[in-house]
Amino acid sequence: MTDTNVKITASPHVRSADSTIKIMWSVVISLVPVIAASIYFFGPSALLVILASVAGCLLTERLFGSTPGSLADGSAMITGLLLGLTLPPGFPLWMAFLGGGFGMAFGKIIFGGLGQNIFNPALVGRAFLQAAFPVAITTWPAKTQHWWTLQGDNFALPFMSPVVDTATSATPLGNLKFGDDPVVTPMVDLFFGTTGGSLGETSALLILIGGLYLAWRGHLNWHIPLSIFVSAFAVSGLFYALGISQFPPLFMLFSGGMMLGAFYMATDMVTSPVTNKGCWMFGFGIGFLTVVIRIWGGLPEGVMYSILLMNALVPFINRASQPRLFGTSGKKKKKKEDAA
Amino acid sequence: MKELLSFKHGVHPPENKDITSGIASKRFPFPKEVILPLSQHIGSPAKALVKPGDRVERGDVIAEAAGFISSTVHATAAGSVKSIELWPHPNGTMVPSIRIAVDPSSSQMRRTRMVPRWQDVKEEDLSKEIAKAGIVGLGGAAFPSHVKLCPPKDQPVELLLINGCECEPYLTSDHRVMLEQPEMVYEGIRIALKALGITRCVIGIEANKPDAIEMMRKTKPDDIDVTIQPLKVKYPQGAEKMLIKAVMGREVPSGALPSAIGAMVQNVATAANVAAVFQTGHPLIERIITVTGRGIRKPGNWKIPFGTKLRDVIEHCGGLTEDAEEIVFGGPMMGQGQGNLDVPVLKATGGILILSKEECKRQDIMPCIRCGKCLEACPVFLNPQLMGALAKAERYEELVSDANLNDCMLCGSCSFVCPSNIPLSQWFAMSKTQLRRLPAS
Numbered sequence: 143m144t145d146t147n148v149k150i151t152a153s154p155h156v157r158s159a160d161s162t163i164k165i166m167w168s169v170v171i172s173l174v175p176v177i178a179a180s181i182y183f184f185g186p187s188a189l190l191v192i193l194a195s196v197a198g199c200l201l202t203e204r205l206f207g208s209t210p211g212s213l214a215d216g217s218a219m220i221t222g223l224l225l226g227l228t229l230p231p232g233f234p235l236w237m238a239f240l241g242g243g244f245g246m247a248f249g250k251i252i253f254g255g256l257g258q259n260i261f262n263p264a265l266v267g268r269a270f271l272q273a274a275f276p277v278a279i280t281t282w283p284a285k286t287q288h289w290w291t292l293q294g295d296n297f298a299l300p301f302m303s304p305v306v307d308t309a310t311s312a313t314p315l316g317n318l319k320f321g322d323d324p325v326v327t328p329m330v331d332l333f334f335g336t337t338g339g340s341l342g343e344t345s346a347l348l349i350l351i352g353g354l355y356l357a358w359r360g361h362l363n364w365h366i367p368l369s370i371f372v373s374a375f376a377v378s379g380l381f382y383a384l385g386i387s388q389f390p391p392l393f394m395l396f397s398g399g400m401m402l403g404a405f406y407m408a409t410d411m412v413t414s415p416v417t418n419k420g421c422w423m424f425g426f427g428i429g430f431l432t433v434v435i436r437i438w439g440g441l442p443e444g445v446m447y448s449i450l451l452m453n454a455l456v457p458f459i460n461r462a463s464q465p466r467l468f469g470t471s472g473k474k475k476k477k478k479e480d481a482a
Numbered sequence: 483m484k485e486l487l488s489f490k491h492g493v494h495p496p497e498n499k500d501i502t503s504g505i506a507s508k509r510f511p512f513p514k515e516v517i518l519p520l521s522q523h524i525g526s527p528a529k530a531l532v533k534p535g536d537r538v539e540r541g542d543v544i545a546e547a548a549g550f551i552s553s554t555v556h557a558t559a560a561g562s563v564k565s566i567e568l569w570p571h572p573n574g575t576m577v578p579s580i581r582i583a584v585d586p587s588s589s590q591m592r593r594t595r596m597v598p599r600w601q602d603v604k605e606e607d608l609s610k611e612i613a614k615a616g617i618v619g620l621g622g623a624a625f626p627s628h629v630k631l632c633p634p635k636d637q638p639v640e641l642l643l644i645n646g647c648e649c650e651p652y653l654t655s656d657h658r659v660m661l662e663q664p665e666m667v668y669e670g671i672r673i674a675l676k677a678l679g680i681t682r683c684v685i686g687i688e689a690n691k692p693d694a695i696e697m698m699r700k701t702k703p704d705d706i707d708v709t710i711q712p713l714k715v716k717y718p719q720g721a722e723k724m725l726i727k728a729v730m731g732r733e734v735p736s737g738a739l740p741s742a743i744g745a746m747v748q749n750v751a752t753a754a755n756v757a758a759v760f761q762t763g764h765p766l767i768e769r770i771i772t773v774t775g776r777g778i779r780k781p782g783n784w785k786i787p788f789g790t791k792l793r794d795v796i797e798h799c800g801g802l803t804e805d806a807e808e809i810v811f812g813g814p815m816m817g818q819g820q821g822n823l824d825v826p827v828l829k830a831t832g833g834i835l836i837l838s839k840e841e842c843k844r845q846d847i848m849p850c851i852r853c854g855k856c857l858e859a860c861p862v863f864l865n866p867q868l869m870g871a872l873a874k875a876e877r878y879e880e881l882v883s884d885a886n887l888n889d890c891m892l893c894g895s896c897s898f899v900c901p902s903n904i905p906l907s908q909w910f911a912m913s914k915t916q917l918r919r920l921p922a923s
Binding site: 147148149150151152153154155156157158160161162163164165215255256257258360363411412414415416417418464465466467468469470 | 821843851889892908
């Protein structure tokens with residue numbers, strides 16, 4: 143009966159300009175300065191490690207992803223970049239590649255692809271690498287003489303232990319916790335990134351800029367990083383004041399993976415709560431657990447396990463933080479079955 | 483500057499009101515034929531009083547209300563009844579409708595009906611006169627006005643809220659009513675206040691219509707207690723519950739009507755038409771309709787007789803552009819898509835929106851990434867993310883019991899913000915339909 147070419151669709155007939163693909167790629171763009179800084183600080187090795195991890199992720203998504211076009215949504219790219227940024231510069235490339243593949247396959251695709259996963263896939267990849275290659279992932283080579291010299295043993299053959307013939311250096315966190323002569327790294331070094339550490343662990347400033355850009359675009363829920371910082375600062379400040387911990391609260395915020403984790407890992411929309419109230423619970427848990435692991439745990443760093451643990455709790459947080467229905471006091475309406 | 487009053491959450495779709503807001507409303511020429519469905523809106527269908535061949539004058543009653551929540555149908559043009567047959571309705575169904583061949587030689591003078599001065603009518607009889615004139619709410623749902631003017635005795639109304647928000651993008655018909663007939667709006671307010679037996683009234687107008695706010699302030703009479711309240715520009719500010727929240731600061735209880743907290747909301751155009759009933763005796767047979775969008779060549783505001791076919795409106799407005807993509811009755815957020823150009827314009831049609839390809843770009847549906855933007859948009863604090871999952875799984879009963887589907891007013895805010903283009907409000911509308919079909923357990 144239609145005598146025009148018009149299309150009949152359901153309302154609303156207009157849509158916001160935002161799209162999932164735009165969100166994903168803007169995250170990628172905001173990471174560019176962080177990646178550039180890691181190359182500036184660590185040389186070509188940084189680029190190689192990131193490329194290997196990205197390659198692992200993209201290839202796995204291409205081979206096993208649920209839809210053929212799923213590479214274009216940018217989510218596999220983000221996982222690859224983020225995983226790469228959590229690795230030390232001298233990390234063997236085959237391990238980075240394997241970690242990316244594992245993270246994608248077992249962190250995401252096995253759950254059903256984009257939007258279905260429980261855990262942050264980049265952190266699943268890193269947790270796997272931490273368990274499989276505990277030495278390689280905690281070896282931070284000392285600064286090389288020339289910028290272009292490759293660090294560590296990037297080209298170690300698969301299943302061969304990497305040979306580290308250069309001197310190793312300690313990260314600010316490792317130094318303070320396990321060092322023979324513990325010192326608190328000056329805040330300026332932490333802020334601008336002139337310290338040892340994993341690729342994306344060093345420059346708080348650039349991560350802050352990228353994170354603020356995303357928050358301004360509405361592509362990142364700022365409640366999450368803020369709640370993490372508030373809780374980590376408060377909890378570590380309390381322990382520091384009581385003399386239980388040797389970590390000053392500001393050092394806690396700007397060292398290790400705290401910045402990258404708070405702005406880029408914890409804010410993964412798929413694996414974080416849906417309400418702002420839930421995001422505060424989630425962020426508080428991450429901050430608290432990170433401080434506890436850093437002070438009492440067997441590892442120098444606790445951001446990764448804190449986020450993964452809180453990821454697992456997200457369904458419960460969502461249930462506990464449902465919005466209050468308009469025109470009600472907030473208590474759930476009693477079901478008819480209960481009354482019967 | 484103090485923050486303007488509003489409600490929590492909501493969305494900011496591009497307004498696009500400047501296409502027609504400056505164009506004065508003009509009378510639309512009478513078409514060759516008008517189609518008047520016996521069921522135009524919420525409530526029982528009316529009963530036809532004419533048969534094929536009958537001569538009718540403009541304004542004659544041709545079908546009478548059947549039941550309390552029902553509304554009288556009037557001839558919107560003089561002519562002869564051609565037939566009573568099933569005809570496509572804007573809601574997508576076929577509805578028994580009276581077809582009138584318009585008499586081209588008629589002067590189209592409205593038959594004068596004797597009406598008393600409203601000042602002389604008893605409070606309880608005012609709503610009867612309004613019912614006789616076939617007045618319905620012109621805000622969108624077209625709920626018969628006389629029903630609203632008789633609130634339940636145990637819930638007395640204390641405040642009359644006049645809705646001049648017009649929060650739907652593109653539409654400017656209410657805007658034009660406020661600019662062109664402010665004294666009629668005030669007269670309608672006087673009548674409504676008398677019918678309700680109250681004295682206080684607030685007119686809520688979104689701040690994107692400063693000329694309307696200015697006009698209403700300038701023409702404000704001294705004999706009634708009325709406040710003009712500019713409101714923040716945010717969709718859906720014009721929804722009853724949102725307007726009440728913004729002005730009174732109170733929430734209408736879930737599942738209840740505004741009268742539960744002593745409020746009554748009436749649209750500005752409805753108020754102006756109520757006044758017209760008592761001034762001229764004329765029933766509701768036409769209204770200002772915005773014809774707009776980048777898909778129509780000559781947009782404007784027109785006083786169109788009900789029953790005019792969509793085809794005639796498009797033709798008179800210069801026709802569709804090359805890239806016209808969608809035709810919508812109503813606004814872009816809640817309006818109904820039309821595919822058949824024979825459907826008639828009805829009382830509930832506040833606008834005819836013709837969107838170009840550029841304006842309604844459709845994108846592929848992506849998986850939900852649980853970003854939570856829909857929860858931040860929902861004006862009644864539902865969880866559209868969870869509701870979407872339940873609707874997709876066809877778990878309709880749980881949608882009602884666990885996710886409060888009945889509180890959803892299908893405003894479309896969740897669908898609008900969804901970055902994955904998930905048609906949430908469409909799913910919710912479908913779920914509501916499915917639930918009506920299910921046998922009550």
